[in-house]
Amino acid sequence: MEIYDVVLIPLIIGMVQLLKLYGMPKRLLPIVALVFGVVGGIIYVYPHDIKAGTLVGLMMGLSASGLYSGGKAVVKSEV
Known part of the structure; x- marks a missing residue:
């Protein structure tokens, strides 16, 4: 996984x-x-290795949902 693959998290x-x-x-x-x-x-990060793609995909999906809920909590606490 390259550093530019992390761009998928904000996309998600x-x-x-x-x-x-x-x-x-x-x-x-x-x-x-x-x-x-x-x-x-x-499909994008590891198209030739389903296990690695699934693991990285879970990491990205969890990061995206955690980032959203964590950011939401910060915004609510400041307002």
Whole structure:
């Protein structure tokens, strides 16, 4: 995994936000972030190694959902 592959995390956050705007239930958003992460990991980061792609994808999806919820908590506490 190269450093520029980490760019997928903000992309996942953006796609999840779009789904949220279109009315997807909030309880499903972390699962969607994981799915986007795994798909991105398998297709883009490690297309020839499904195990490594899945592991990296889980990491990206968890980072995207954690980054969103962590940032949301910080914003709510400051306001």
